[in-house]
Amino acid sequence: MPRQRRPLDHPSRRDSFGSAPEDEGCASKLTQSGVGQVDFAAIFKAAFALVVGLDPGFLAIVGLSLRVTLSAVLIAGLIGLPLGAALALARFPGRSVVIVCLNALMGLPPVVAGLFVFLLLSRSGPLGPLGLLFTPTAMIAAQVILVLPIVIALTRQTVEDLWSEYRDHLRSVGLEGMRAIPTLLFDGRFALATALLAGFGRASAEVGAVLIVGGNIAGYTRTMTTTITLETSKGDLPLALGLGLVLIALTLAINAVAFGASRIGARYAG
Amino acid sequence: MMRDVTSILPLSLESISFRGEGRKLVDAVSLVVPAGGVTVLLGPNGAGKSLMLRLCHGLLTPSEGRVRWAASATGRAKRHAMVFQKPIMLRRSVEANIDHALAAAGVARMERRERAQAALGRFGLSERATQPARLLSGGEQQRLAIARAWSLRPELLFLDEPTSQLDPAATRQIEELLTGLVAEGITVLMSTHDLGQAKRLADRVLFLHRGRLIEDSLAEYFFAEPQTMEASAFLAGDLIW
Amino acid sequence: MIAPRRLLLIAGFSAALAGLALAQTATVAPPAASTPAAAGTRFITVSSTTSTQDSGLFGHILPLFQARTGIEVRVVSQGTGQALDTGRRGDADVVFVHAKAQEEKFLAEGFALERKPVMYNDFVLIGPKSDPAGVAGTKDIVAALKAIQEKSAPFVSRGDKSGTHSAELALWKIAGIDLDQKKGSWYRDIGQGMGAALNTAGGMGAYVLSDRGTWIAFKNRGDLTIAVEGDRRLFNQYGVMAVNPAKHPHVKVSDGQAFVNWLISPEGQKAIAEYKIDGQQLFFPNATQAGA
Missing domain, CATH: 3.40.190.10 (Periplasmic binding protein-like II)
Structure with missing residues (x-):
């Protein structure tokens, strides 16, 4: 059915980005077709308009997504790298149980992590007085829980392999036990960068956890993935897919940079 | 060079045994390693040569008996170092490999640089200083491993089959280096299964068979008239068990 | 090799570090999200x-x-x-x-x-243009629901305890249809929001109860159209x-x-x-x- 739109009526975009768009958005009016007939030109056009238009609301969403995800990866790295290395070197009863659990946790559904943090941070929960629910901090916390098992498990694997190669020499020069960790983390840096990237991939792609603990509040806790969910639910599929393209492009760019850096570094380190 | 007046040598093994895989891999070995010269551990594969070196160096703890040094030889500056069969190269530059070992031994940053430079010069690796250690050739890697051990200023240097993975030219180079180290006053305890190498380097031979020390004699006597059947067979190139 | 106590120490240290970092981000949280609204x-x-x-x-x-x-x-x-x-x-x-x-x-x-x-606002019954239940253009929502059930025409329910879901359940009740008994493969409980329900209905040619506001703003209408509107019982x-x-x-x-x-x-x-x-x-x- 043909519909007419008045130029300024873009509830979806105004809503999604928390700021009113000034241009006659391309995405909104390109969508009169049904689910099966979404044309790809419209998707690319939507993605293109998002990037070129530099809508401040859109930039804020991208910025928030990156900030939340990178913070989560940073924190997970600070905790996970030493912990994973310690786990690689330590021998204690129940160690294999811990390792199996960590490997399993790598597949933890984001929604479950989200729910866990939600119950923790809810005003009625144990950490309620902090008032952190529906804030970016809560989203970071939830993503740390998602990323941490990946970082710990992959670090343990990397460090354990390296330790079996280095053990004799490190023990010979007196670096036993925990004193060996800095050397192993440093020499494993390229493999460990991959572990952090894997964590970044998981965090940047997930929507379940940030939706629950962030609340998808326009202009405050709305990330790229929750916007995609919202736009899908509003039926603006080209805009949703356009955002998806932007997200993929960002992830691609970050991976390419990391890959390039680690290639150069790995060539140097041999 | 500030060296403690008291030497860690002689090193005494007092009836040490090491159990593994349900049996004694090293069986009641007693010996004394005084300062000076090259002592070669000789014996067929599985005789326990490598284990002996590790027990002496402290990488393994004997199941029975004890390893006794004349002065404290544990902790950071333990004054004995080890070079392994397959050189273990850290994923860093040649110089950083030496620097790392010195840092582990608690040497201050300024001194580390000096000592690393000295080691690189001494072993002809100065031009390679900034290259990744793992991209060196096999011979160069082993040379770096020795340089790294040397930079720690050991009184006693353990080497576990240091040339078994090298070609003859590189082997000769390493042997020359070792002779130089001995001339410097460093005591060498090494294992090899290369009879020629043993003949070229050894001042004293320890012949191991099935974890037991069955001959301990000066090299010239060992090669001229071995005392045991096993040693005779080994020298003759027969397979012995 | 390593005493569990030392492991604990390291874990504690890491956790403290992370806490610090988290606190740090908490204090700087708002600025980065600074759209005009925040x-x-x-x-x-x-x-x-x-x-x-x-x-x-x-x-x-x-x-x-x-x-x-x-x-x-x-x-x-x-x-x-x-x-x-x-x-x-x-x-x-x-x-x-x-x-x-x-x-x-x-x-x-x-x-x-x-x-x-x-x-x-009011609810509207949305359905496919092909109108398998034959209710398009009528005004009696109760009669329409009865027709849908009798003909087993596909119907998408929010199923998420939302206001729209409650309204839908109330209407089935008024129609005298006990869903627990009559529910079949035609009744699809998706447990999602309004937009998702409309997307689903569009995808499988089903009827769905929607609030008018979401329907008007909804962009992926495809083959869907308003089937029933104007009944006082659709008041929201x-x-x-x-x-x-x-x-x-x-x-x-x-x-x-x-x-x-x-x-x-x-x-x-x-x-x-x-x-x-x-x-x-x-x-x-x-x-x-x-x-x-």
Whole structure:
């Protein structure tokens, strides 16, 4: 059915980005077709308009997504790298149980992590007085829980392999036990960068956890993935897919940079 | 060079045994390693040569008996170092490999640089200083491993089959280096299964068979008239068990 | 090799570091998200329904409210049941939903001191143009539901305890159809929001009950169209309640109450009436109507 739109009526975009768009958005009016007939030109056009238009609301969403995800990866790295290395070197009863659990946790559904943090941070929960629910901090916390098992498990694997190669020499020069960790983390840096990237991939792609603990509040806790969910639910599929393209492009760019850096570094380190 | 007046040598093994895989891999070995010269551990594969070196160096703890040094030889500056069969190269530059070992031994940053430079010069690796250690050739890697051990200023240097993975030219180079180290006053305890190498380097031979020390004699006597059947067979190139 | 105690030490140290980092981000949290709306530090959290959000109403009225009072409104949009639970837990200062019976329960439990009617819109029965149940263009929603059930025409239910879901269940009841008995493969309970339900209905040529606002703003209509509208029983009342500080002492009472008061003030009511898409008014203010 043909519909007419008045130029300024873009509830979806105004809503999604928390700021009113000034241009006659391309995405909104390109969508009169049904689910099966979404044309790809419209998707690319939507993605293109998002990037070129530099809508401040859109930039804020991208910025928030990156900030939340990178913070989560940073924190997970600070905790996970030493912990994973310690786990690689330590021998204690129940160690294999811990390792199996960590490997399993790598597949933890984001929604479950989200729910866990939600119950923790809810005003009625144990950490309620902090008032952190529906804030970016809560989203970071939830993503740390998602990323941490990946970082710990992959670090343990990397460090354990390296330790079996280095053990004799490190023990010979007196670096036993925990004193060996800095050397192993440093020499494993390229493999460990991959572990952090894997964590970044998981965090940047997930929507379940940030939706629950962030609340998808326009202009405050709305990330790229929750916007995609919202736009899908509003039926603006080209805009949703356009955002998806932007997200993929960002992830691609970050991976390419990391890959390039680690290639150069790995060539140097041999 | 500030060296403690008291030497860690002689090193005494007092009836040490090491159990593994349900049996004694090293069986009641007693010996004394005084300062000076090259002592070669000789014996067929599985005789326990490598284990002996590790027990002496402290990488393994004997199941029975004890390893006794004349002065404290544990902790950071333990004054004995080890070079392994397959050189273990850290994923860093040649110089950083030496620097790392010195840092582990608690040497201050300024001194580390000096000592690393000295080691690189001494072993002809100065031009390679900034290259990744793992991209060196096999011979160069082993040379770096020795340089790294040397930079720690050991009184006693353990080497576990240091040339078994090298070609003859590189082997000769390493042997020359070792002779130089001995001339410097460093005591060498090494294992090899290369009879020629043993003949070229050894001042004293320890012949191991099935974890037991069955001959301990000066090299010239060992090669001229071995005392045991096993040693005779080994020298003759027969397979012995 | 390593004593468990040392491991614990390291774990503790790492955790402390992480806590520090987290605290750090907490303090710098707002600036990076600084769209115009997030600039202020004075804000309230409102839990509301997907229909108010997806229809774009908030995008229209919240800037007006903020301009007037300086209070930023952070909206968490969920199904009505979930939105009320968010209020019950104290995670919102104000709830703004549309399911009168559930709202009255919320009041009775003491989670709010009073409920104010704000506005209404209506539900419409959406269906495929092919109209397998033969109900297109009729006005009797009850008869239409009966026809759908008799012909086992596909029907998508929100199934998420939302206001729309409650309204749908109430209508089946009025139609005398016991869903537990009659539910078959034709009745598809998807447990998702309004937009998702419309997408699903479009995808499988099913009927679905929607609020008119979401329908008007919905973009992926495809083969869907309005089948039944105009029945008085499709009336959809919205109410607003400030969460009772006696239950949750931390709620922002005065700012929350300011939002409630503004919504039912002539200015707020006018803002609601002015929100239109394609020239169609989506919500009809009725704060002054007794018993709404």
